[in-house]
Amino acid sequence: MKTPKHPDLGATLEQSRSGLRDNHRRSLARLLFLFAASALAVFAVLQWFNGYAWIFASELSASVLLFLGAMRLDATPYLQRWIYTFLILLFAFFLAIMLLPDASVAAFVWVLMMPVLAYLLLGRREGMILSVPFMLAGGVVYYLYLGGVQSASGMIDLLNLTLCGILMQIFMHMYELRREEAEQKLVELARTDTLTGLANRSAFQSTLARTIAEGERSGTGFALVVMDIDHFKAVNDTFGHNAGDIVLRHIGRCLAERLRTTDYVGRLGGEEFGLILRDAKPAAAYELMDELRQRIARQQLTCGGANISVTASFGIAQWPEHGREAETLFSVADGCLYSSKRAGRNRIAPAALAPRAGQTDTVAGGAA
Known part of the structure; x- marks a missing residue:
């Protein structure tokens, strides 16, 4: 059995902070870096003509740093730190331009971009933690900009921005929540064998x-x-x-019920199953599988009035004694399984382990 060459979808999404995988987050962050750098360069020139030399120098320096950062985004191992730094500085810059004496009322529209960028790049939890304080600060700055709400028109202006900001925050939060739930269901479907409810072949290989x-x-x-x-x-x-489906579901239940919480089981395909027994020595693994073998053999199923009895054969390989790679372990375990089949079935074949005295259901790996 060959291990998959593509990354495991479930593991990749679990490690991601948002709905975007890291390569997509890098692409989006690069686009934002370039956009912000270009915009800052334009604003720097305008601030120079407005007479704000210190703002011109600050924006021009930030623009150069962002252009350099955009070229390094693909290589940096600290993507999360870069995103946090960028968003914090960007949101702080939004507040700074709102506080300028000659600030335009249009500058306050940037407040509404805060939850969009934060949730998209950081996910639901971290996006909320970062965006909410900055949006509250933006609301306070806008209140100060209005000079109070003594008039009805001032109250209308304040309510427009406040309500729009609240709705934007709620919509982004609800969207991320529903997206996470839908994504998790898709991941479960992609990693689960629909007949038995166990992990499928791909999920088992990834766990191994x-x-x-x-x-x-x-x-x-x-x-x-x-x-x-x-x-x-x-x-x-x-x-x-x-009846075959009933048998497969029954075997799946037997495996799931009997194994320890630290173990892992999956359906590899057809009537073949795989088990990972963590921290299990050869003797303990053999005893656990022998108990499972006996349990399967003594139970009867009923289908359409007929009684069905089945047995199972097992092959066991030990890591790292029989190999350090997944393909090697599978090759050894498969060889032991075929040995138990050739020896009469309903048996357990541990690799390179001689039969114990008085035991007729144990086969040394490779025995005929």
């Missing part, structure tokens, strides 16, 4: 890759088990595919 990476860091071993239902084709041929 992460488990190996965790093992490399901590030095903690684990067991990879490949399990196959014996004579499953005969079940479909004799009782129909509906």
Whole structure:
């Protein structure tokens, strides 16, 4: 079984701070950097003619830094820090231009851009934390700009900006909340086997890759088990595919109910299942699978008035003893599974582990 060459969708989205993946966030941040740099260059020239030399120097310096930053965005490992710094400085700049003595009333429209940029680049939680204080500050600055609300027209102006800002904040928050919920459902569908409710092949491979990476860091071993239902084709041929589906769902429940909370199980395809037994020594992994094998063998299912009994065969590989790569572990576990099939099925074959005295259902890896 080959590991996927594309990044796992679920893991990628879990690591992302917003609905955008990091490469998309970099592209959007680069666009914002370039736009802000160009706008600041234009405003710097205008401020020079307005007689604000210090603002001209500040805006021109910021423009140069943003142009340089846009060229470095693809390479920086500190994307989140860059985004935070950019947004904080940008929002502070919005407030600064509103505080200028000759500020235009049009400058206050930038307040409404704060939640849009914050939620888009930072996600729901962090976007709210950053945007709300700046929007409140913008409202206070606008109140000061109006010089009070003694007249009805002043109150109308203040309410227009306030209500629009509140609605923008609520809409962005609700949109991000609903988007996250829909995205999570799509991720679950993409990672779940619809028949058994277990993880599908892609999700299992991704979890195995992460488990190996965790093992490399901590030095903690684990067991990879490949399990196959014996004579499953005969079940479909004799009782129909509906009975086969019932058997698969039953096996899925058995695996999910019996395994520890630290273990992981998935359907690899057809009648084959995979199990990751974290921090399980060879003897413990064997005993757990033998108990599961016996449980499957002694249970009967009823379908259309017929009683159906199935058994399962297992192959076990141990990390790192039998390989440090996912493909190597699968190859060893598959070899053990085929050994247990050839030896009569309803057996467990741990790799490179001799049978114990008095046990007839254990096969050494590679045995005929």
